[in-house]
Amino acid sequence: xxxxxxxxxxxxxxxxxxxxxxxxxxxxxxxxxxxxxxxxxxxxxxxxxxxxxxxxxxxxxxxxxxxxxxxxxxxxxxxxxxxxxxxxxxxxxxxxxxxxxxxxxxxxxxxxxxxxxxxxxxxxxxxxxxxxxxxxxxxxxxxxxxxxxxxxxxxxxxxxxxxxxxxxxxxxxxxxxxxxxxxxxxxxxxxxxxxxxxxxxxxxxxxxxxxxxxxxxxxxxxxxxxxxxxxxxxxxxxxxxxxxxxxxxxxxxxxxxxxxxxxxxxxxxxxxxx
Amino acid sequence: xxxxxxxxxxxxxxxxxxxxxxxxxxxxxxxxxxxxxxxxxxxxxxxxxxxxxxxxxxxxxxxxxxxxxxxxxxxxxxxxxxxxxxxxxxxxxxxxxxxxxxxxxxxxxxxxxxxxxxxxxxxxxxxxxxxxxxxxxxxxxxxxxxxxxxxxxxxxxxxxxxxxxxxxxxxxxxxxxxxxxxxxxxxxxxxxxxxxxxxxxxxxxxxxxxxxxxxxxxxxxxxxxxxxxxxxxxxxxxxxxxxxxxxxxxxxxxxxxxxxxxxxxxxxxxxxxxxxxxxxxxxxxxxxxxxxxxxxxxxxxxxxxxxxxxxxxxxxxxxxxxxxxxxxxxxxxxxxxxxxxxx
Ligand SMILES: Nc1ncnc2c1ncn2[C@@H]1O[C@H](COP(=O)(O)OP(=O)(O)O)[C@@H](O)[C@H]1O
Ligand SMILES: [Mg+2]
Numbered sequence: 001x002x003x004x005x006x007x008x009x010x011x012x013x014x015x016x017x018x019x020x021x022x023x024x025x026x027x028x029x030x031x032x033x034x035x036x037x038x039x040x041x042x043x044x045x046x047x048x049x050x051x052x053x054x055x056x057x058x059x060x061x062x063x064x065x066x067x068x069x070x071x072x073x074x075x076x077x078x079x080x081x082x083x084x085x086x087x088x089x090x091x092x093x094x095x096x097x098x099x100x101x102x103x104x105x106x107x108x109x110x111x112x113x114x115x116x117x118x119x120x121x122x123x124x125x126x127x128x129x130x131x132x133x134x135x136x137x138x139x140x141x142x143x144x145x146x147x148x149x150x151x152x153x154x155x156x157x158x159x160x161x162x163x164x165x166x167x168x169x170x171x172x173x174x175x176x177x178x179x180x181x182x183x184x185x186x187x188x189x190x191x192x193x194x195x196x197x198x199x200x201x202x203x204x205x206x207x208x209x210x211x212x213x214x215x216x217x218x219x220x221x222x223x224x225x226x227x228x229x230x231x232x233x234x235x236x237x238x239x240x241x242x243x244x245x246x247x248x249x250x251x252x253x254x255x256x257x258x259x260x261x262x263x264x265x266x267x268x269x270x271x272x273x274x
Numbered sequence: 275x276x277x278x279x280x281x282x283x284x285x286x287x288x289x290x291x292x293x294x295x296x297x298x299x300x301x302x303x304x305x306x307x308x309x310x311x312x313x314x315x316x317x318x319x320x321x322x323x324x325x326x327x328x329x330x331x332x333x334x335x336x337x338x339x340x341x342x343x344x345x346x347x348x349x350x351x352x353x354x355x356x357x358x359x360x361x362x363x364x365x366x367x368x369x370x371x372x373x374x375x376x377x378x379x380x381x382x383x384x385x386x387x388x389x390x391x392x393x394x395x396x397x398x399x400x401x402x403x404x405x406x407x408x409x410x411x412x413x414x415x416x417x418x419x420x421x422x423x424x425x426x427x428x429x430x431x432x433x434x435x436x437x438x439x440x441x442x443x444x445x446x447x448x449x450x451x452x453x454x455x456x457x458x459x460x461x462x463x464x465x466x467x468x469x470x471x472x473x474x475x476x477x478x479x480x481x482x483x484x485x486x487x488x489x490x491x492x493x494x495x496x497x498x499x500x501x502x503x504x505x506x507x508x509x510x511x512x513x514x515x516x517x518x519x520x521x522x523x524x525x526x527x528x529x530x531x532x533x534x535x536x537x538x539x540x541x542x543x544x545x546x547x548x549x550x551x552x553x554x555x556x557x558x559x560x561x562x563x564x565x566x567x568x569x570x571x572x573x574x575x576x577x578x579x580x581x582x583x584x585x586x587x588x589x590x591x592x593x594x595x596x597x598x599x600x601x602x603x604x605x606x607x608x609x610x611x612x613x614x615x616x617x
Contacts, residue, residue, distance in 0.1 A: 018362065018363045018364065018366055019365050020365055021365065025398060029395075032395035032396055033392075035540070036388070039383075039384055043383040043384065044383055063613075107381070107382060108377055108378070109379055109380070111375060111379050112373070112379040114394070115343045115368055116368055116396050116397065117366075117369045117397075118396050129404075
């Protein structure tokens with residue numbers, strides 16, 4: 001055998017210190033990665049259609065199936081339901097981040113990124129940016145479609161922006177939950193499956209699609225703390241007029257609470273895995 | 275150090291006595307519960323050479339490669355790659371390495387071109403530079419025709435080639451290849467080998483893991499044989515082979531009918547010869563004195579020799595001799611299993 005008894009490597013045989021990526025380089029990396037995520041969406045039209053048409057499908061079905069029964073006529077129902085849909089889009093944006101993250105881990109693409117001299121946060125930020133673009137498109141499509149159906153904005157465009165802001169804040173809070181899920185589950189299908197288990201009760205156990213007063217007491221107890229109820233109530237008030245403060249504060253409290261609890265957990269887990 | 279946009283100026287690492295080593299590993303260990311994936315490994319790879327890391331499934335090859343490419347942290351020991359410490363200076367280190375993992379890590383939804391372009395951009399090439407490099411590598415790996423197609427439509431071999439191209443974009447100083455040709459057909463395998471050689475000619479150092487003796491013989495100048503997380507043998511390819519002792523001898527009789535007579539003649543002198551299935555006979559492990567004796571014996575018995583060949587034992591035989599047990603290693607790269615051959 002030709003190897004000698006190997007001496008221990010002399011203590012740092014290398015200059016001390018590491019060289020992190022500069023901010024400027026990181027911005028370029030984020031740009032390149034965002035482009036990648038957007039191209040992935042383009043290459044996977046089903047997921048894009050999902051994002052665009054699910055809200056529209058929901059709208060049409062609910063407006064014309066339940067609208068009359070819930071609100072007397074479909075026009076009233078449009079004013080009632082559409083503002084709440086903004087929060088729903090924020091929620092699906094958040095859940096898509098976890099699925100995307102899981103896909104990158106399970107396909108080994110994340111391993112390739114991790115052997116490259118880029119900040120690991122750029123991968124996450126790019127994912128967020130791309131999903132935000134997708135949500136923005138589906139929001140615009142939803143609003144335009146609802147206006148065709150007869151949605152009227154009774155207040156100012158600033159209020160509409162405030163509505164979007166609330167939805168975005170809530171989406172940001174849920175992103176951390178989704179990230180955790182994305183890293184805990186073995187594959188993208190599992191992320192989606194468990195994600196649905198979280199989303200569906202939140203969606204329907206809320207004041208988004210129907211007023212809560214006809215629901216049984218135990219359900220009202222749930223809906224009254226459900227962040228999507230708060231979001232829907234606040235958005236309705238912002239678009240149709242009415243008391244905004246209480247539901248808006250509740251929705252914001254949820255966003256902050258989710259972020260405070262889940263962001264450190266998600267980031268810690270991400271750092272551990274990368 | 276302010277690193278502007280572009281290639282980060284590299285601080286020349288100060289080198290110690292092993293200044294010719296591109297990879298230095300000392301006492302490296304990684305445990306997964308009871309499993310000792312790596313159990314105190316020492317290894318050096320000289321700059322500009324190809325180190326073959328050979329071992330059966332579960333020997334710890336992938337774990338070694340993942341630690342050296344900063345994907346996994348070791349539990350004990352130290353590793354320095356291109357002058358940078360894997361644990362303390364991963365960012366600096368990542369500027370110097372390329373990795374092709376055991377399983378292709380390409381983005382299935384993007385085209386081959388876009389996969390390579392993205393990596394170029396992440397390595398701080400400008401848009402034009404990234405485009406050029408991507409096109410150049412697609413050409414080199416015969417992927418130009420498929421460049422625009424999503425990689426999920428690629429065959430296994432095409433994916434592997436793309437993955438390899440991806441790891442070469444940054445012209446890495448040290449390239450890690452984890453079983454680069456496992457599952458490839460012979461033609462693609464030869465292409466991959468040629469590219470690895472080309473990388474070495476361009477100055478890269480390569481650490482390559484393989485289960486195939488033939489691959490190690492083809493590419494590597496030095497070998498480290500792993501088993502159960504430990505180095506069980508190390509050295510130059512020729513040295514290792516010679517260590518096992520002897521050469522194997524193949525003789526083809528001048529007259530085919532004399533094959534049996536030859537085998538009997540050698541058996542009388544205590545040499546176990548077996549037919550090699552191609553009209554000749556093989557005597558495993560003969561030393562020089564025996565070689566002379568064989569030729570003399572056949573000559574005096576009037577058995578004519580048409581051809582005589584000696585060769586060093588295959589690495590399979592080396593592995594067998596070292597471990598003393600049947601390795602789980604396939605003897606050679608298996609024949610391609612293409613759809614045609616199945617149908
Ligand atoms: N992430 C892991 N968790 C648990 N065990 C692992 C993990 N990675 C590797 N191992 C174990 O470590 C040993 C070495 O594995 P590996 O390095 O993949 O070997 P090779 O690449 O030579 O086949 C195996 O027994 C394997 O099961
Ligand atoms: Mg392996």
